[in-house]
Amino acid sequence: MSQLPKQPTEGPVPTSADVARLAGVSRATVSYVLNNNAAVRISEPTRRRVREAATELGYVPHAAARSLRAGHTRMVLLATVNFPAGPLHHRFFHQLESGLRRLDYTVVQYGSTGLDADDAPRAWAELRPVAVIAPGTALTPQGISVLRRSGAKAVITLGSRPVAGAHALVMDQREVGSCAIGHLLERGRRRIGVVMPEERGPGLLAERRLAGARQVALSHGARIEPLPLRYEEESAARLAARWRTMGLDAVFAYNDEYAMLLMRALQDAGIEVPRETAVVGADDLMLGRLLRPRLSSVRLELATPQPLADLVDRLVQHPGGAPEHHDLLRAGAVHRESS
Amino acid sequence: MSQLPKQPTEGPVPTSADVARLAGVSRATVSYVLNNNAAVRISEPTRRRVREAATELGYVPHAAARSLRAGHTRMVLLATVNFPAGPLHHRFFHQLESGLRRLDYTVVQYGSTGLDADDAPRAWAELRPVAVIAPGTALTPQGISVLRRSGAKAVITLGSRPVAGAHALVMDQREVGSCAIGHLLERGRRRIGVVMPEERGPGLLAERRLAGARQVALSHGARIEPLPLRYEEESAARLAARWRTMGLDAVFAYNDEYAMLLMRALQDAGIEVPRETAVVGADDLMLGRLLRPRLSSVRLELATPQPLADLVDRLVQHPGGAPEHHDLLRAGAVHRESS
DNA sequence: TTGAAAGCGCTACCAC
DNA sequence: GTGGTAGCGCTTTCAA
Numbered sequence: 066m067s068q069l070p071k072q073p074t075e076g077p078v079p080t081s082a083d084v085a086r087l088a089g090v091s092r093a094t095v096s097y098v099l100n101n102n103a104a105v106r107i108s109e110p111t112r113r114r115v116r117e118a119a120t121e122l123g124y125v126p127h128a129a130a131r132s133l134r135a136g137h138t139r140m141v142l143l144a145t146v147n148f149p150a151g152p153l154h155h156r157f158f159h160q161l162e163s164g165l166r167r168l169d170y171t172v173v174q175y176g177s178t179g180l181d182a183d184d185a186p187r188a189w190a191e192l193r194p195v196a197v198i199a200p201g202t203a204l205t206p207q208g209i210s211v212l213r214r215s216g217a218k219a220v221i222t223l224g225s226r227p228v229a230g231a232h233a234l235v236m237d238q239r240e241v242g243s244c245a246i247g248h249l250l251e252r253g254r255r256r257i258g259v260v261m262p263e264e265r266g267p268g269l270l271a272e273r274r275l276a277g278a279r280q281v282a283l284s285h286g287a288r289i290e291p292l293p294l295r296y297e298e299e300s301a302a303r304l305a306a307r308w309r310t311m312g313l314d315a316v317f318a319y320n321d322e323y324a325m326l327l328m329r330a331l332q333d334a335g336i337e338v339p340r341e342t343a344v345v346g347a348d349d350l351m352l353g354r355l356l357r358p359r360l361s362s363v364r365l366e367l368a369t370p371q372p373l374a375d376l377v378d379r380l381v382q383h384p385g386g387a388p389e390h391h392d393l394l395r396a397g398a399v400h401r402e403s404s
Numbered sequence: 405m406s407q408l409p410k411q412p413t414e415g416p417v418p419t420s421a422d423v424a425r426l427a428g429v430s431r432a433t434v435s436y437v438l439n440n441n442a443a444v445r446i447s448e449p450t451r452r453r454v455r456e457a458a459t460e461l462g463y464v465p466h467a468a469a470r471s472l473r474a475g476h477t478r479m480v481l482l483a484t485v486n487f488p489a490g491p492l493h494h495r496f497f498h499q500l501e502s503g504l505r506r507l508d509y510t511v512v513q514y515g516s517t518g519l520d521a522d523d524a525p526r527a528w529a530e531l532r533p534v535a536v537i538a539p540g541t542a543l544t545p546q547g548i549s550v551l552r553r554s555g556a557k558a559v560i561t562l563g564s565r566p567v568a569g570a571h572a573l574v575m576d577q578r579e580v581g582s583c584a585i586g587h588l589l590e591r592g593r594r595r596i597g598v599v600m601p602e603e604r605g606p607g608l609l610a611e612r613r614l615a616g617a618r619q620v621a622l623s624h625g626a627r628i629e630p631l632p633l634r635y636e637e638e639s640a641a642r643l644a645a646r647w648r649t650m651g652l653d654a655v656f657a658y659n660d661e662y663a664m665l666l667m668r669a670l671q672d673a674g675i676e677v678p679r680e681t682a683v684v685g686a687d688d689l690m691l692g693r694l695l696r697p698r699l700s701s702v703r704l705e706l707a708t709p710q711p712l713a714d715l716v717d718r719l720v721q722h723p724g725g726a727p728e729h730h731d732l733l734r735a736g737a738v739h740r741e742s743s
Numbered sequence: 744t745t746g747a748a749a750g751c752g753c754t755a756c757c758a759c
Numbered sequence: 760g761t762g763g764t765a766g767c768g769c770t771t772t773c774a775a
Contacts, residue, residue: 076553078532078553078554078555079553080751080752080753081752081753081754082752082753090761090762091761091762091763092752092753092754092762092763093754093755093756093761093762093763093764094760094761094762096753096754096755097754097755097760097761100754102754102755104755105755105760105761106760107760107761108760108761111760111761123549123550123553123554125526125529125530125550125553125554126530126752126753127472127530127532127751127752127753128468128530128531128532129467129468129469129471129472129477129531129532129751129752129753130468130472130751130752130753130754130767131752131753131754132468132753132767133466133468133469133472133751133752133753133766133767133768133769134752134753134754134755134766134767135753135754135767136767138468145513150491150494152489155489158515159515159517162515162517163517163518166517166518166519167518171527172514172515173512173513173514174484174512174513174514174515175511175512175513176497176498176501176511176513178498178501178502178505179502179505179506180505187464188510190464191464191465191466191467192467192468193417193466193467193468210462211462211464214415214417214418214462214464215417215462215464216417296690298693298694322690322691325691325694326690326691326694329694351635351661351665352661352664352665352691354637355637355664355665355668419767419768419769420768420769420770421768421769429745429746430745430746430747431746431747431768431769431770432745432746432747432748432770432771433744433745433746435769435770435771436745436770436771439770441770441771443771444744444745445744446744446745447744447745450744450745465768465769466767466768466769468767468768468769469751469767469768469769469770470768470769470770471751471769472750472751472752472753472767472768472769473750473751473768473769473770473771474751474769474770475751744775745774745775746773746774746775747772747773747774747775748771748772748773748774749770749771749772749773750769750770750771751768751769751770752767753766753767754765754766754767755764755765755766756763756764756765757762757763757764757765758761758762758763758764759760759761759762759763
């Protein structure tokens with residue numbers, strides 16, 4: 066209460082020189098004390114005077130000045146362009162951030178909507194981050210080069226596949242497709258539809274999941290039929306209306322939401338699930354358990370973030386190694402009643 | 405292709421002095437040219453030489469050095485602690501960021517999990533942001549003061565209610581509760597349950613929604629009954645089993661997910677929806693339309709972000725005014741079949 | 744039209 | 760133990 070500074074808004078921002086003046090010492094001493102510099106021994110009374118002066122003034126060190134002097138930052142820039150927005154990724158980044166902070170990095174998320182693939186890395190580079198984690202889709206070889214030359218020790222891409230010249234955290238969405246199809250094959254299905262959302266967002270993910278589906282189907286002599294679908298009841302009803310003409314005995318519906326939409330439409334059209342057509346979603350939403358039949362799904366898991374924080378730290382400390390690829394995504398079929 | 409710099413990883417980061425040397429001019433000239441300084445006229449050939457030298461070296465200006473010299477930054481720090489993670493907010497922040505970038509601000513998201521309410525603002529202040537937008541829950545008066553004294557021209561809180569001494573973007577969740585209850589009252593219900601999730605995350609939101617519900621109910625002589633519920637089928641089944649003992653004729657279920665869970669459980673327990681008990685959710689999920697009966701809901705909307713970007717800009721340019729409060733949340737009942 | 748130089752806040756080297 | 764001070768990269772007066 067009594068410690069609240071007097072002038073909330075006016076007045077210049079206090080610097081270490083102000084602290085030094087108030088404590089009656091030099092700026093060097095202030096720096097030593099506030100950074101707990103072990104290489105130099107300062108008497109306890111002096112330390113106290115400095116600390117008191119600092120809190121009295123509400124002194125906060127100036128990160129820009131510090132890193133300018135140091136010649137490097139400890140900033141990890143997490144570029145969030147075109148990022149999957151679900152709770153799974155949200156939690157993952159959250160934990161990755163905590164892990165990196167524990168290693169004394171400053172993590173900063175930088176959204177770059179509207180900037181193109183050349184401008185965005187330039188904008189990031191201006192902050193001189195020591196490491197950059199960005200979606201592979203936002204990072205061209207030129208972009209990687211810009212970041213490297215601006216002092217980034219580690220450039221790490223994130224996405225369905227690696228990008229040449231950078232380390233990669235791979236979330237191979239094919240895994241999801243192959244997992245779903247594998248499950249359906251096991252249950253005796255051979256003519257399988259794969260829902261392809263017509264919305265903008267899921268486009269790339271859907272392509273990769275389809276690719277994984279095709280891969281597995283091919284090696285088992287099963288048929289894969291892509292099924293464009295908008296996330297609207299009419300679109301689903303239309304698809305359901307011509308369902309029997311397509312001769313499918315199963316469908317992998319991209320994710321649980323599309324699966325629920327389609328399953329309802331199929332049921333309304335008199336198609337029995339799973340007898341006539343099996344349905345599998347993905348993401349294992351709680352809601353799928355409420356439907357009748359309960360929705361089979363593919364559960365996704367991301368790797369534990371702490372080892373990745375350690376990885377970043379290692380790449381920063383020993384840069385220049387060969388690009389490393391780490392697989393983040395684990396997928397597993399969850400069998401319920403709809404398949 | 406041919407423009408790719410040669411040494412990807414080694415070598416020092418090029419500075420404006422390097423550009424000057426290569427172009428055969430002074431550092432001052434480099435600065436004039438690259439910043440399109442209108443106050444000084446540079447010959448066209450010189451400009452070209454400078455620009456070519458810059459691209460040849462892959463020069464990227466050093467934001468820290470620039471802002472150190474300028475005495476201020478154009479960084480807007482968006483603190484993301486305890487933020488609702490839904491698509492609604494996600495889109496909102498995304499657009500706010502775009503709007504601010506259009507005004508030439510650098511927007512940076514800073515997660516601060518693990519830092520307490522005193523440390524977090526200090527960490528933010530080290531970056532000397534010109535404006536800070538942070539959840540009200542993460543911002544004590546001390547924190548606000550620290551930011552002010554570190555040069556932040558605008559400190560803006562975000563949340564259910566304003567915080568003393570700062571501008572506020574208010575998302576008054578009571579609105580949601582009162583809207584839901586208002587709808588149920590209109591439809592003749594008088595004894596209304598309000599689901600309170602027992603999970604950690606929604607706690608505060610649920611409290612506010614309940615408060616709004618109580619407010620409206622009180623003024624209409626209706627009864628409100630809080631109903632703790634975990635997001636699990638057993639918990640819902642248990643609640644449904646003792647439903648008739650409670651004598652409720654309606655329930656506002658916190659959001660659509662809890663509503664779906666509970667509605668299913670009620671139906672399984674033989675309670676007719678909406679005849680015996682009306683059910684209302686919130687968030688207006690697409691999935692609610694797939695249930696039978698279709699789920700009534702409260703649709704949430706956040707204000708258009710562009711005016712808020714303009715607001716931030718105005719507060720930065722003319723600091724010191726009285727704290728402003730802006731209401732962001734709009735709620736509206738969506739009547740379907742479950743109420 | 745261009746160049747020289749000061750100085751933003753900070754840390755680390757070197758004297759005392 | 761403590762202080763003086765150079766210099767990180769940049770912009771901007773002031774002089775030429």
